[in-house]
Amino acid sequence: MAGGDEIATEQMKDEPLLGLLDVALLAAILCAGAWWLFRGKRKSEPPSAAKSYTIQPTALATQSTETSFIKKLKTSGRSLVVFYGSQTGTGEEFAGRLAKEGIRYRLKGMVADPEECDMEELTALKEIPNSLAVFCLATYGEGDPTDNAMEFYEWLQSGDGDLSGLNYAVFGLGNKTYEHYNEVGKYVDKRLEELGATRVFELGLGDDDANIEEDFITWKDRFWPVVCEYFGIEATGEDVSVRQYRLTEHTDANLDRVYTGEMARLHSLKNQRPPFDAKNPFLSKIKVNRELHKTGDRSCMHIEFDIENSKMRYETGDHLAVYPQNNTELVNRLGELLSVDLDTVITLTNTDEESTKKHPFPCPCSYRTALSHYLDITSNPRTHVLKEIIEYTQDPKDQELLRLMSSNSVEGKQKYTQWIIQDNRNIVHILEDLPSCKPALDHLCELLPRLQARYYSISSSPKVHPDTVHITAVLVQYETPTKRTNKGVATTWLAAKQPAGGDDERCVAPIYIRRSQFRLPTRPQVPIIMIGPGTGLAPFRGFIQERNQLREEGKPVGETILYFGCRKKSEDFIYEEELTEYVNNGTLKMHVAFSRDQKEKVYVTHLLEQNKDELWRVIGENNGNLYVCGDARNMARDVHNIIEKVVQEKGGMTESQAATYVKKMEAQKRYSADVWS
Template sequence: MESLSFPVDLSDLQTKLNPLFQSILALPAVQSAKPSSTADGVAVLLLLLSALGYLTHGRVWDRPDPHHGIWFERPQLADGASSGRVAATRDVAQKLTEGDYHCVIFWGSQSGTSERFAETLGRECLSHFGISALVADISDYDSESISKIQSKHLAIFILSTYGEGDPSDNTAGLWDWIKQVKDKKTRVENLRYLAFGLGNSNYKYYNRVLDVVADALDNAGANALMPRQKADDANGGTEEDFQVWKDDLFALFRKLGFEQKTVEYQPTIELTFSGETNSEDSNPATSLIHQQTSTQSAIVPLTIKSAHELFAAGDRNCIHMELDLGNQDIVYKTGDHIGIWPCNPEEEIKRLLNVLGAQARMHEYFSVKSDNDSVKPKVPSLTTLEAAFRYHLEICAPVARKTVQEIAQFAPTPEAKAKLLEIGQNRERYEQLTSNTHITLARLLQLASPTEQWTSLPLAFVIENLLPLQPRYYSISSSSVIAPRRIAITALVVNKTIGDKSTSTIHGLTSNYLLSASDVTSNATVPTPSYQRMNQGQRLQGSKVLAHVRKSKFKLPITSSTPLVLISAGTGFAPFRAFLQERTKLHVIGKPVGKILLFFGCRNKDDFIYQEELNKIQGELGYKLKIVTAFSRDGPKTYVQDRVGEYAAEVLELLDAGANMYICGKASMAREVDMKMEDAVSKAKSLGETEVKAWADSLKKRGKWKADVWG
């Protein structure tokens, strides 16, 4: 055992401390406080020890580690060679030159779609044209260095817009720099760029981030080599819009002199089957790929305690389900979201396994190895095909046109290949097919080759081209104050018929999964999918679903006397049920409660969810609660935004009195509510367009106007 050594000479330290001790002992307070008891003696001793500890801190004990900073360095910055460490540059222009890149592809992404598009484009630039592309998270570089990019390089921006026209979190630095560019503090005459935006036209500020960035660059002298293009996810068109833009981009590359190559499929992952089989699925609770963060809890299995139907009649279902948190290490707050992790329906799993000719290997374990460490895994490192298709991959999603073209090379017959190329290379033919038929991967393969199995289609290709299965989020409809260990979900079961009714129905994956788990009888006129339960063979009691909680900013004000304006349509009422429960409880125990103006819209009175509960709450709150309803299919067609317009004066009065306004429901409804309110305040206060926008923005920035909406 090595002997201990001190970093300072103790005799030297004693020499330095002696004068201090003598000074302390010479103090009148110390001399007059001669110990008269054991307790006094201990007190003096503790005083001296405290002084000693203070003076020796950092010298004898708790010395700072000179190598402490290494723990916070990025591993990729370390160079194992003898040359020492090389700091990674945040100057993108320097990076392009040093790495001999042709172009940079910047991505700004909130949900991961822009990032995926950028990575795909980077690979295809190299494989199709030999163009070396730097795929860059914008936050990894100083945005000011964009102005130094040379004209021999190209800059491609793939930017998403979400919420109230907001940029993604990783685009904050770019957003700040763009403000400088707009203020004419920066010029970018050498910059040659292209831009593609992701957004949803149901939202008020559709693709605002793309427009703000592109306008600023144009005004600062940049050269846009192609008109900006926008993806619109309002009708699920993002994938096709990206493909069309990419086709135009590749045409531009050809004009610039780059030769396009014929590319053979090269897998980016390697599957290795072990030969070991298991008839049981892997445990999805431990194998789902999910990043636990400060805003998202871990995934846990939650027990269904109860479930019942909310609609009084009709051919649709709306499920109220209660999940028990039990002893799980998970909490929620009123207004949060719950992410439900569904599994794929049995019919689609069997269809895909059969058409691939993979039934014999469905229970065989395989591992996945990627040739690129930056590629995020879609399935666990050890799983089975059945588990991958059930829990991890979106096998019910429509197939992109690009994928249709690429699958053709693996067709089992010349006829199947010709059919796929006809669909994949002709946009009109593809759109005609997908508008009338729900084309999943398995159904596409069956359509192209009804009799032959696709045994030549690599399973690696299948996994690469299927998207990872994602959770679906629901606003929690229970109050954490009233029911802290129980989460309520309000879920409309979606079954969308496309084309002829006999042709195809798109079943909402998670809503039908919850319906199946609830034991509520389906009201649909079409057959509903069947799902495997986590505890197969049991009835509702004890059945579980996998879920995690996501924090939300959609919160009640701290002061209960603050008035509320609640605007909702359909299941958008879910968080307001929790808000009302909480306010009612406070009122019952004698706390002051502000006035509440509730707007609720639905098709007809049979769809009036939680009507009995609302009547009871109305009885408790009395004049404190005013309910305004709108029925679009019962009497004169009236939507909730119409009713907001009718009561705009009362809404404005409440807002002027300090009320908080909340909107929950479809984005298109929220957009029209915004228009109604802006029109009302313009007329009531004689404000111009700029002043109206400033009024609305002020309320939103102060948290007085909140929206929780979906596409």
């Protein structure tokens, strides 16, 4: 599975690289050379009268272990702290933008990760004059907080804090295709008030299924005037578009001390040691990569990752996180457009000495490494990126287009939606279509979001495959309105990894396991219904393997019923032979919908409508479990409506009673969804 901030991953914190002696020596050698080299490059760039910032060699600071954000606020003269709960990096990005804009309103801001802070100090924030805490919190899964916000969320639930005197505001990041839309933002906003805090501005709700950038801009444009009125302050009018990081170019770098794609610890991909997680992924060999589609122009891959001797363990229903690399051609194209030697080794160091995040990604590394491993160069750039690159643009028409799209006007928002979102332009496309725009690559590296891990539902059972993890992934490739071909970052990268036998070092991928709540019932005799068209079948393949294994061991196993759908039986009926074998040996009962094998299209939802008696027998009469995996926007929503209808009709309930019954199933983990938009 892969998707927006509701369901994806969190970025890591970078570790210091050089020791003090290394830094001192490096600074002494490079100070003059790197500085004057960079100044020479800047002379050929468009001038900027509106901004000024310092770029100079700097020693790499030590990672802070201080958890007192109150102390940091006091020592640095700040009054605004913006906390983020983020899985894909969007929440953190929005938090950074708010903290940065605070300068315009005499509220010097700081971004904070709640996982790294003593959140009980919120009770003491009132000691700082004009203090304000803002929370940019994403929801993912079934209304769950992000990993880094979990402890804070649980602390709020405990109800121990007296937050009277705390001024706050909340912006939630969610996706309306999910049933528990923005559940975390809504809860935190309500709970803070219950604990005595003062809501300075109304809750903001961002919808990643529509245009979360526009939602955020609309909210913050109304947020700042209210904040100014509340605290009795006025905007300074200062340009807040200042550089957050200082550049050092290492002209004579020690390549043994340069990052080449590691997430945190230097050489972690060569010198592997458990435990393996988001900051320390396991470099797994790909043992199998085979095509599942029989014919047609689409591709679906079955990939098996070797985890033997890794001490990694997974459970049926968990997710596999894969750290991909950007397409080499796209990376090279960016270097060509900006006339930059991508093998130049750089360090970007935070100008805010109080920040715990010293670098935007592991440094030092080459531009090529940053663009390949650390930066998202394929997504649609947000408006603040467009605003920042105006100064590097020479053609007045190009400048005006960027200025319009980065503005808050109705016309500007419409143009951004059409030219960036609907036309699906990434940063490379923008630079190709605006040839007079030549931003400094280090500035672009500062602005672009982090490349995130991609998540896939594991399609195997550890009881059957303890030493491998399987995933099922559709190769993403499509044409945009500008007649360009966009390719999925991870699936394109994985598709090229075809093991040729032996120890092929190229067929490896950094991975880790993310735990899931998508679980088989603890008692195997409980009957289950699984609904998963297309690659929604993935986790259910693991479920079926596990139930089959239990049967072979002579244990009692309840009914195992699968509803699967695809286009054509002869084309994309994935795992057909395997599923047929399970049907023949009595493990599985299967209903299959082939949408295009007849004149009238037939989908999984049609089969569910036809089998209401079976559905009620399992979930109503026998207290069985129901699972849904696949598209959240249409399929999962339609299934939910059908289930409520079945409960109402077959259970003899009112519409309200049926809805309550289904919600109780969800609370009891008898109705679970693993969906994406």
